[in-house]
Amino acid sequence: DARVTQTPRHKVTEMGQEVTMRCQPILGHNTVFWYRQTMMQGLELLAYFRNRAPLDDSGMPKDRFSAEMPDATLATLKIQPSEPRDSAVYFCASGLNRDSLTGELFFGEGSRLTVL
Amino acid sequence: KNEVEQSPQNLTAQEGEFITINCSYSVGISALHWLQQHPGGGIVSLFMLSSGKKKHGRLIATINIQEKHSSLHITASHPRDSAVYICAVPKYNQGGKLIFGQGTELSVKP
Numbered sequence: 016d017a018r019v020t021q022t023p024r025h026k027v028t029e030m031g032q033e034v035t036m037r038c039q040p041i042l043g044h045n046t047v048f049w050y051r052q053t054m055m056q057g058l059e060l061l062a063y064f065r066n067r068a069p070l071d072d073s074g075m076p077k078d079r080f081s082a083e084m085p086d087a088t089l090a091t092l093k094i095q096p097s098e099p100r101d102s103a104v105y106f107c108a109s110g111l112n113r114d115s116l117t118g119e120l121f122f123g124e125g126s127r128l129t130v131l
Numbered sequence: 132k133n134e135v136e137q138s139p140q141n142l143t144a145q146e147g148e149f150i151t152i153n154c155s156y157s158v159g160i161s162a163l164h165w166l167q168q169h170p171g172g173g174i175v176s177l178f179m180l181s182s183g184k185k186k187h188g189r190l191i192a193t194i195n196i197q198e199k200h201s202s203l204h205i206t207a208s209h210p211r212d213s214a215v216y217i218c219a220v221p222k223y224n225q226g227g228k229l230i231f232g233q234g235t236e237l238s239v240k241p
Contacts, residue, residue: 048229058217058231071228106174120164120229124173 017041021107021123029131033095036126038107039088046112047090048120049075049082053103061105064090065112097130104128134158137218137232144239150205152235154218163201164229165192166217174217177203208239 020039028034040047049061062072062082072082079098084090094101107123135156144150154163162181168174178185178192180201185192189208194201205212218232 057233060228063228108174119176119179121176122166122174 017121019107019109019121019123021105021126023126024124025127025129027129027131028097030098031096032130033093034097034101034128034130035094036092036105036107036128038090038092038109038123040090040107040109041121042088044109044111044121045087046110047084048106048108048110049090049092050106050108051103052106052125058106061092094128097128099130102129133233134230135218135220135232137216137235139235140233142235142237144208144237146209146239146241148208148239150208150212150237150239152203152216152218152237154201154203154232156199156201156218156220156230158220158222158230160196160199160220162221163194164219165201165203166219167214168217168234169214172214177216205237210239210241213238 019041022037045066047064050058051061052058059074061075063070064084067084079094081093104125104127106125108120110120111118138153162179164179165177166174167177177190180192180194189206191204203216215234215236217234219229222228222230
């Protein structure tokens with residue numbers, strides 16, 4: 016049963032600490048998205064990779080956020096230093112992109128981050 | 132005006148009722164996604180469609196590309212259908228970057 020796996024599911028940390036969230040996309044998918052969801056803003060795109068190359072990270076605060084795909088089976092989202100306003104649920108999604116069209120997206124269960 | 136607009140924003144129905152959620156968009160698209168999110172839960176992709184109609188169980192999604200409108204229908208609604216339903220479209224020529232509607236929160240009462 017193929018699915019997107021995210022870790023950790025829940026994270027509580029103190030302001031200033033580094034947070035790393037991990038995502039294992041579905042094998043064979045070549046597109047990976049990181050989204051953040053808050054009550055106020057809804058779903059926001061943070062970063063987007065195709066074939067491991069970052070295509071768009073304009074939604075990500077560059078001074079503290081970084082996103083990477085060290086290999087095809089792992090995407091990471093790092094926040095350093097974390098701030099209370101980063102508290103949100105972070106979703107990873109993967110899909111198969113052909114000819115600039117991405118098919119159905121599969122979402123992970125999310126990582127709920129609380130920064131105190 | 133948002134590029135993707137959903138209506139209604141909130142919907143309460145009695146079990147068994149037929150439900151319709153609407154999505155209008157102003158951008159050119161190749162396909163449209165309907166997503167479901169249960170309270171405190173993950174996001175599930177229900178449909179991706181680029182024309183016509185798709186059916187999965189009690190869920191039906193339709194799209195009219197010319198009118199830039201899609202609908203999600205739920206037949207014989209059940210309390211377990213209570214969730215937020217989100218319409219999303221990829222930005223034209225931007226690969227797969229999705230623009231999300233604000234979501235429709237559905238509550239089905241027994």
